[in-house]
C-alpha cells in the first residue's frame with residue numbers, strides 16, 4: 001500500500017471530529033475534508049517518488065527511510081539537507097499548508113535530541129521520548145500541537161477561573177495513566193493528523209503547577225473531541241483553487257476525562273521542567289526552521305500572483321505599481337536572506353547537534369507577521385475591484401452568455417479563462433474565508449506578536465552595542 005493510501009486508511013480510526021454539530025463518520029469521504037485529505041495523501045506519496053523521494057527522506061539506523069524532518073543534524077550539510085526537503089515539500093502546496101510539513105516532526109526531533117537536558121529533572125523522559133520519536137519516525141506519522149488555554153479571562157490564572165478544568169489538568173491518576181479534563185486551543189490540521197502534542201505555550205507558575213503537563217495523544221484517543229471551526233472547504237476546484245485543496249482546519253481539542261497512558265505523559269505537574277524544555281535553544285532552532293522555509297514559499301507565491309495581476313491588466317508600466325511589486329520582492333528577499341544567514345551561521349548547540357542560528361530565524365518569524373498582512377494589502381491594491389468583477393463561477397463562460405462574456409473578461413495579455421483563473425486564485429488569497437484565516441495564521445501561529453517581539457528584545461544581547469556606544473561617548477568627552 002502506498003504511503004498516501006496508508007495515511008487515508010489511518011484516518012478511519014474512530015476519531016471524534018465534530019463539524020456543524022455532527023460527528024464526522026468518514027473523514028476521507030466527507031465533502032468538507034476530502035480535498036485536503038487528497039492533498040495530504042499526495043504529499044505522503046511524494047516520499048516514495050523515485051526522484052523526489054530520496055530528497056525528502058533519509059536512511060535511519062534501523063534501515064527505514066524516514067522524512068528528513070526527523071533527521072538530527074550532525075553537520076551544517078545536514079541542516080541544508082533538511083532545508084532543501086522542507087522547500088520541496090512546502091512548494092508542493094505553495095507554502096499554504098503548515099501542519100503536514102515538518103514543523104512538529106522537527107519539534108519532537110528536538111525533544112529527542114535535547115533529552116539530556118531533562119534526564120536528571122524528569123525521571124523516564126529519556127526513554128519515553130526515545131520510544132515516541134522512533135515510533136513517529138518509523139511509522140511516518142503526522143502531528144500537530146495544541147498549546148493554548150481557553151481565552152475566557154486573560155487577566156486570571158487558570159486556578160482563578162472558578163471551574164478548575166477549563167485549561168487541561170489531571171482529574172485523577174490510575175495505574176494505566178492520567179485522566180485529564182479541559183480544552184486546548186487550537187490544533188491546526190488536527191482532524192488530518194495522527195498525533196497531537198499537548199502542552200501549555202505560556203509559562204506556568206508553581207501556583208498553576210497542575211496545568212504544567214506535556215503529553216502526546218493519538219487523535220483517536222478515547223475521550224478526546226475535536227471541535228472544528230466553520231469549514232472553508234469547497235468541492236469546486238476550478239472556482240476555489242485553494243479552498244478545495246488546502247483547508248487545513250483548526251480545531252479545539254476537548255478532553256472529556258480522557259485516559260492518557262503513562263508512556264505518553266512526558267512531564268507531569270512540573271512548571272520548571274516544562275519551561276526548561278520550551279526555552280531550550282536547540283529545540284527552538286530546530287522547530288522554527290521549517291516554518292521559515294515554508295514562509296519563503298508562501299511569499300514567492302503571493303509575489304507571483306501580484307506580478308501576474310499587474311501583467312493581466314497592463315499596469316506594470318506605472319511607477320507606483322512597480323513600487324508595490326518591488327515591495328513584494330523585497331519582503332521575499334529579506335526573509336530569504338534571513339533564512340540563508342541562519343543556515344550559513346548554523347552551529348553545534350550545547351547537545352553537540354547542529355541547527356540554524358536562532359537570531360535571524362526569530363527576526364524572520366517576527367517580520368513575517370507584519371509582512372504577510374502587508375503582502376495581502378499590496379495584492380488588493382494591485383487588483384482593485386477586479387476580484388469582485390469575476391462571475392460567481394467560471395462555468396458562466398461555457399453557459400448561454402459565454403461568448404459575450406469572454407469579451408469582457410479577457411486580459412491585456414491573456415484570454416478570459418486565464419484571467420478568471422487568476423482572479424479566482426487572487427480572491428482565495430485576499431478575500432475568501434480561507435485567505436482571512438491565513439492572514440490570522442501568519443500573524444499568530446508562533447504566538448501573540450506583542451509578546452514574541454518582547455521576547456526577541458529580552459533575548460537580544462544588547463551589551464556589546466551599549467559598550468561600543470559608551471566607549472564613543474567617553475572618547476568624545
Ligand SMILES: Cc1cc2nc3c(=O)[nH]c(=O)nc-3n(C[C@H](O)[C@H](O)[C@H](O)COP(=O)(O)OP(=O)(O)OC[C@H]3O[C@@H](n4cnc5c(N)ncnc54)[C@H](O)[C@@H]3O)c2cc1C
Pocket residue numbers: 144145146147148151154185186187188189201250437440441444445446447448450451
Ligand atoms: C490560524 C491559526 C492557527 C493556529 N494554530 C495553532 C496550532 O496549531 N497550535 C497551537 O498551539 N496554537 C495555534 N494557534 C494559536 C496561537 O498560538 C495563538 O493564537 C497565539 O499564541 C495567541 O494566543 P490567543 O489566540 O489565545 O490570543 P491571546 O493570547 O488571548 O491574545 C489576544 C489579545 O489579547 C492580548 N493579550 C492577551 N493576554 C495578554 C497578556 N497577558 N498580556 C498582554 N496582552 C495580552 C494579546 O496581545 C492579543 O492582542 C493558531 C492561531 C491561529 C490564528
